Each structure stands twice: as C-alpha cells, then as structure tokens.
Amino acid sequence: xxxxxxxxxxxxxxxxxxxxxxxxxxxxxxxxxxxxxxxxxxxxxxxxxxxxxxxxxxxxxxxxxxxxxxxxxxxxxxxxxxxxxxxxxxxxxxxxxxxxxxxxxxxxxxxxxxxx
Amino acid sequence: xxxxxxxxxxxxxxxxxxxxxxxxxxxxxxxxxxxxxxxxxxxxxxxxxxxxxxxxxxxxxxxxxxxxxxxxxxxxxxxxxxxxxxxxxxxxxxxxxxxxxxxxxxxxxxxxxxxxxx
Numbered sequence: 001x002x003x004x005x006x007x008x009x010x011x012x013x014x015x016x017x018x019x020x021x022x023x024x025x026x027x028x029x030x031x032x033x034x035x036x037x038x039x040x041x042x043x044x045x046x047x048x049x050x051x052x053x054x055x056x057x058x059x060x061x062x063x064x065x066x067x068x069x070x071x072x073x074x075x076x077x078x079x080x081x082x083x084x085x086x087x088x089x090x091x092x093x094x095x096x097x098x099x100x101x102x103x104x105x106x107x108x109x110x111x112x113x114x115x116x
Numbered sequence: 117x118x119x120x121x122x123x124x125x126x127x128x129x130x131x132x133x134x135x136x137x138x139x140x141x142x143x144x145x146x147x148x149x150x151x152x153x154x155x156x157x158x159x160x161x162x163x164x165x166x167x168x169x170x171x172x173x174x175x176x177x178x179x180x181x182x183x184x185x186x187x188x189x190x191x192x193x194x195x196x197x198x199x200x201x202x203x204x205x206x207x208x209x210x211x212x213x214x215x216x217x218x219x220x221x222x223x224x225x226x227x228x229x230x231x232x233x234x
Contacts, residue, residue, distance in 0.1 A: 006158075033220070033221070035222055035223075037223075037225075043205065043227060043228055044225065044227055044228075045159075045207065045209070045223075045225035047222040047223070047224070050220045050222055091158050091159070093223075095221070100172070102147060102164075102166075102211070102221070103161070103164060103172060104149060104161070104209075104223060105161065106151075106158040106159045106160075106161075107158055108157060108158045109156075109157070109158045
C-alpha cells in the first residue's frame with residue numbers, strides 16, 4: 001500500500017485565489033511527521049511546512065497552512081492568495097518516527113499552475 | 117558550506133560504465149538520505165544513513181547500486197554497469213534529527229545529480 005497518496009496530478013488556480021492540495025497517508029506508527037515540499041522547475045526541493053502527529057493545532061507558515069485531519073489520515077496543504085511564483089510541483093511527505101527510525105516517504109506530487 | 121552539496125550536477129555515461137555521485141551534507145547533520153527521481157515523479161527512497169551506519173538500503177534497485185558514508189559526513193552513491201533505466205535525478209538530503217529528539221527535522225535537499233545513460 002502507498003504510504004502517501006496525492007490524487008491530483010495537476011491543479012490550476014487563479015492568481016490571488018486560494019487552493020487546496022490533497023494528501024492522504026497510511027501508517028501504523030504511533031508517532032509521525034507530515035511535510036510539504038515545493039519543487040520549482042529549477043529542481044530544488046524547498047521545505048514549506050511541518051505537522052507533527054501529536055500537534056493539536058494545524059500548522060501555518062505565512063500563506064501556507066496544513067489542514068490536518070488525523071482520523072481521516074489527511075494532511076492537505078492550503079495556499080492562500082496564490083502568486084505566479086507558486087507554480088511548481090508540490091510533494092507531501094511523511095516521516096515515521098518509531099517503526100522505521102525516521103524513514104521519509106514521498107507522494108507522487110501535484111503540479112500547480114497559477115493563472116494570471 | 118551552508119547547504120547540501122552534490123556533484124557532479126550532470127553526468128552522461130555510456131551504458132555499462134560505472135558512475136559515482138557525491139553528497140556533502142550540512143555540517144553536523146547525522147541523517148543522510150538518497151532518493152531517485154524520475155522525470156515527473158516523486159522522489160523514490162534508495163538508502164538512509166545515520167552517521168556512518170547504513171540503517172536502510174531496501175530501496176536500492178539492484179546490487180549494482182552501492183552507497184557508503186565511511187566517516188559519517190560525505191556520502192557516495194555508486195552505480196556499476198549503468199543501464200538506461202538508471203537515468204534519473206539522484207537527490208541527496210540531510211537532516212539533523214535523531215530518533216527521539218523533538219525537532220522538526222525536515223530534510224534539506226541538494227540540487228541533485230542528473231544522470232543520463234546513453
């Protein structure tokens with residue numbers, strides 16, 4: 001079974017609008033972390049936001065927020081006020097902290113295009 | 117340096133050649149990961165080191181792939197007898213996190229080594 005599932009291969013959003021990128025995960029690990037990374041066409045992987053499995057509040061970092069629903073095993077990324085520079089691939093990742101000793105798993109990614 | 121450094125950035129190899137890809141992690145980072153990323157795909161796990169110990173090599177696709185980190189800092193990924201299906205970007209990432217230490221421990225990635233096998 002896939003550890004991380006991203007069901008949206010491509011998404012379009014109008015500039016200045018908000019967009020939600022979906023991510024579901026599968027783990028039996030009692031402690032884990034969830035991450036989102038951005039990969040522009042230049043190729044570098046840029047860390048955006050982190051949510052710990054025991055965190056009670058949803059993580060926020062500037063225009064990025066993570067909608068964490070533990071019971072549903074979902075960790076959707078919300079980007080508010082989209083900018084043209086947000087056009088990139090976005091990857092959801094999970095770190096299992098007990099069962100696999102900090103192993104990281106990545107999803108297949110969502111390509112986001114911001115339309116002027 | 118301030119970030120994760122990988123070399124070479126680009127490598128073209130003829131099928132059957134051996135290649136070596138180098139990763140210099142952020143100083144002091146104990147965890148080091150290698151990933152393979154095909155065009156338009158997500159990073160696929162290859163192997164993981166904590167200091168010099170290779171804790172997981174389950175993602176290495178075949179015995180032609182070998183990774184080492186002898187002194188717990190620089191790591192080398194070696195691919196023997198390269199084949200066309202080995203063409204990909206090889207990403208190295210490091211993290212400061214140890215199991216049980218409460219920090220974010222996000223992965224810091226290098227720019228990748230793009231391997232093309234002809």
